[in-house]
Amino acid sequence: MKQVKATCLIEVIVKATSFIEVIVKATSFIEVIVKLSGFFTKKQRLNPNESGEECSQIPITNQSIPSVSNPNATPQTPITNHSIPSVSNPTPQTPCSNQRNDNVDLKDLPKDPADRPLITSYNSNIRDDVRRAYLLQGPCQVRAHNFPKKKIGDRFRRFVPSWFNDFDWLEYSVKKNCAYCLYCYLCGDLMGQKGGRDAFVSQGFDTWNKKDAFRTHVGGVDSFHNKAREKCEFLMREKQAINVVLRRQTEAEDNKYKARLRVSIIVVRLLLKTGLPFRGHDESVNSENRGLYIEVLKAIRETSEEIFNNTLENAPKNNQLISPKIQKELVQCFAQEVLLSIREEIGQDVFALLVDESSDVSKKEQMAIVLRYVDSLGFVKERFIGIVHVKDTSSMTLKNAINEVLTSNKLSFSQIRGQGYDGASNMRGEFNGLKALILQENDTAFYVHCFAHQLQLVVVAVAKKHDGVSDFFEQISLVVNVVCASCKRKDLLREQARERVQKGLCSGDLETGRGLNQETTLVRAGETRWGSHFNTLTV
Structure with a gap:
């Protein structure tokens, strides 16, 4: 009889052991589900590196998880209406939010540590400015506050204001009655995820009977806290920051470039005003005469040490502003300014169009365009606005070329009130001439045969x-x-x-x-x- 009871007891123990193993496996399976939930939650976030907390939480209800270390223990109380936060951040500091703080007033930042959003919630372009503003503001150390007491064990404990003197990084939140670390809050994201698990960064420290926890948080030379403090110190050395050095160097290069450009504009304006050529036959460094542009530039640079140190051989080889292409671009800029002044002087008013074409020395057909108008003071002016190379002298080709010039200067055929050409058939033809084509666009553009050309024809014929x-x-x-x-x-x-x-x-x-x-x-x-x-x- 005893043997039967013993056998039954053994079978019960074996079944209980199997049941415990099943429970252990179920517990491991739940842990795997929790980890996978945190992994997929990270994948679904817009920018997982910009937030130190997870929004997704997994509720577990109506289940009992017994202790694995003690198989014979009774099941624990069921977990209801609670949630297990993500593994990457067990205790979030602030409510989860993926919204970024792009518009921030650096003079009105939250002072209480409990009200501060995560440093990673700020836009990366202004994050350093926010850090610097908090460092200039200093830690939130409320010394005159009536610190509330908290029962820890069988005694009441509270925050001691003298701790501010021992730890300059220490902050106190009146709202949550907790202590925080300013350095780890500002630069913790630069050190990885480790800082998110420290009570001084995430939920706050309120175990007032353990003052040694402050020194433990500081740690050794290579601790998380000291590295964060070092980064804050580097951040405050603004003169040594890379962006400041680059900005200073960029400003110096800009000033040198402006000095070179200023003297180049002076030379171009002088040569254009006097109608002198820019280029020389030999513009090499060893040439005795490198052309008027470079020779005048060499003469001007002798009058100023600043100009001398920033031009020609003292300037970067790729930024000397003496190449033929640069010279043409500078001349083009002057031409655009002249055309702009003419265009502003005409405005929406009307004008007369004067056109003539001839071949140049290189045997290319060139068409000159002149506008005749009355300015705001009542003076009649004639202004040359361009010379265009045309492949042929047909009326349609000339009209298209004129249209391009007028359009580029924000003018149109509707503003034309007069046409002045020579007597060639392609110009004054009644049906297919340039005059007729423009009259089709604007019937108020009356044609007048050039009087000088008429006089020339009459005198030569007589x-x-x-x-x-x-x-x-x-x-x-x-x-x-x-x-x-x-x-x-x-x-x-x-x-x-x-x-x-x-x-x-x-x-x-x-x-x-x-x-x-x-x-x-x-x-x-x-x-x-x-x-x-x-x-x-x-x-």
């Missing part, structure tokens, strides 16, 4: 039809050819002209003055400019 005038200018052309072919004949002509001027001055027939009685030579008459005939006759 001179060719009159035998005496034609023979006279033919003889003049032969004289010019004979005299200009020999230097001796030119010298004789100049000597006779000088003697004639002297006699005229002595007799009072000629007057003296600037630009009068200059030494000249014979000028060949041109077929397209009747004024050249007058210059030939007045030598």
